Amino acid sequence: MNMIEYGYIPDGEPSRDGEIPARVTAVYKDRYEIVCSFGTGQATLKKSAYFTGEEPFPTTGDFVMINWEADGDSRIVRTQERRTFFARLDPSSSGHWEQLVAANFDYVFIMQSLNHDFNPRRLERYLTLAWQSGAQPVIVLTKADLSEDTQRLLAEASAVALGTDVIAVSAKTGYGMEQLQGYLKPGKTIVFLGSSGVGKSSLVNALAGGELMPVNGIREEDSKGRHTTTHRQLLLLPCGAMIIDTPGMRELGMWDVTEGLGETFTDVEQFFTQCRFSDCRHQNEPGCRVKAALENGELSPERWSSYLKLKKEARYSASRMVYLKDQQKKAKSRARTEKQKRKNSGSYR
Ligand SMILES: Nc1nc2c(ncn2[C@@H]2O[C@H](COP(=O)(O)OP(=O)(O)OP(=O)(O)O)[C@@H](O)[C@H]2O)c(=O)[nH]1
Ligand SMILES: [Zn+2]
Known part of the structure; x- marks a missing residue:
């Protein structure tokens, strides 16, 4: 596997013998899932680098330097500087520490569904967060097949978004999907921002042309949806673009929003x-x-x-x-x- 395909850009810092770049594709309690030139594997942190507070803890999407182990856990020795990131206050520290929830993405797909979820005020809030992350926002209005009002809501979203692309799609019928092609380029990473049930998994599966992520079978009348994504993940689509969808992305409450x-x-x-x-x-x-x-x-x-x-x-x-x-x-x-x-x-x- 070529790391360039995973969006890797060397950060110019010298690396020691045997250290190779990798990308974090999932974060578990004390273990990381990574991909590198040897393929995918599990990794743990080098204690002297991380538990002294010197290196920032990796998050999904981070590029890290590792010592590869073919059998057993590889060792993560350094976190590369992030181009873009989302952070929130860590709830487990009762708001005392910042927690990174995604890193190194190019586009933020701000997702709302056209049938129940559409809310211009919340769009503004998401836009602010997206700009602040350093990446480019794109508004994706989902479930166009369930809305009679698509044109009006598109106009309403555009009025709020000033200069940001607003795209209406249906993962079910394929409507509008071709408008996403401009963002789905090899080596580009996209992060999803939107509430549960807006159709994130369905969109990923439609883009992948197969079931990459489980879609919950909740009936459409139940607009609340349910929390079904259990692990942070970074997925490589057949088109060469990557998608980050993490549970932490759903927590918006305490994020700071000044800069954006x-x-x-x-x-x-x-x-x-x-x-x-x-x-x-x-x-x-x-x-x-x-x-x-x-x-x-x-x-x-x-x-x-x-x-x-x-x-x-x-x-x-x-x-x-x-x-x-x-x-x-x-x-x-x-x-x-x-x-x-x-x-x-x-x-x-
Ligand atoms: N009619 C229609 N239904 C859709 C569309 N996209 C998703 N759905 C339905 O909406 C429900 C939720 O879809 P998911 O893809 O699981 O949504 P999600 O955002 O991944 O949800 P979480 O995993 O809970 O965050 C499912 O019942 C889907 O079948 C669409 O374009 N049209
Ligand atoms: Zn005044």
Whole structure:
């Protein structure tokens, strides 16, 4: 297996003899599933690199350096720097640590179903998260065969998404699937963002031309769906593109959303520069352009309130994330210093 096909780009850091690149395709409790030039295998972490806090723990999609073992577990010695990633606050640490849920993807397929699930406000939220990951979002509206309203909802989604591709598909009839081809290129990785039951597994299977992922047999009237995906996974499609679908991707609550905020709300933020006072808080100040826009209908009250809501959440979790990131950096440099000290003292023996 050629690692280029898995989207591998060397990060330029020197590697030691015997170390080869691999990609993490699934994460289990204390074990990783990997693919490398020798094929697929299981791997565990090199303790002196990872449990000192020096290397970030791998997640699905990560490129890592390994020592390959043909029989038994290979050893992961280093995590390569990530091009893109999704993180959330780790629930098992009661919100004290950041947990990576997917890495090194090129596109985020934001998925909502056209029959029950469609919700423009949630689309905005997903878009913000997607931009923040560093990858390019694409809105995929599923189950077009069950909707009478596809054209109207497409227009509604486009109005929210400003410049992002919006595609309606049906995994069942094949409708619209050809519009996804532009993204399904060899070596490209796609991550799915959407609630349970929107048809993620069905889309993967339709793209694969066979059952790669189990589809739950829930009847369509039961719009809630059920949580059926049990392991984090990275799948290689016959077309050469890869799909990441992890349970962690479904947890959105605590993600910070500051950095991506400007990108999806340009239509709102354009007014800010036109207020009379440069420090206008857009509440009741004279000459407030936002207030004027709300009054003359240029800006809808729903759009404004979802901006405010997201902004408020962002402020809370952004300060928390800054704190967490800082802590991680400190831990890492502390670990490096300790290691250096050990090395130095060793050389005097
Ligand atoms: N009519 C129709 N039904 C679909 C389509 N895509 C998926 N479904 C149905 O929707 C239900 C959920 O589909 P899944 O593919 O399992 O959805 P999922 O997003 O993978 O769900 P989780 O694994 O729970 O996250 C199943 O009953 C599918 O048969 C479609 O394009 N048209
Ligand atoms: Zn104002």
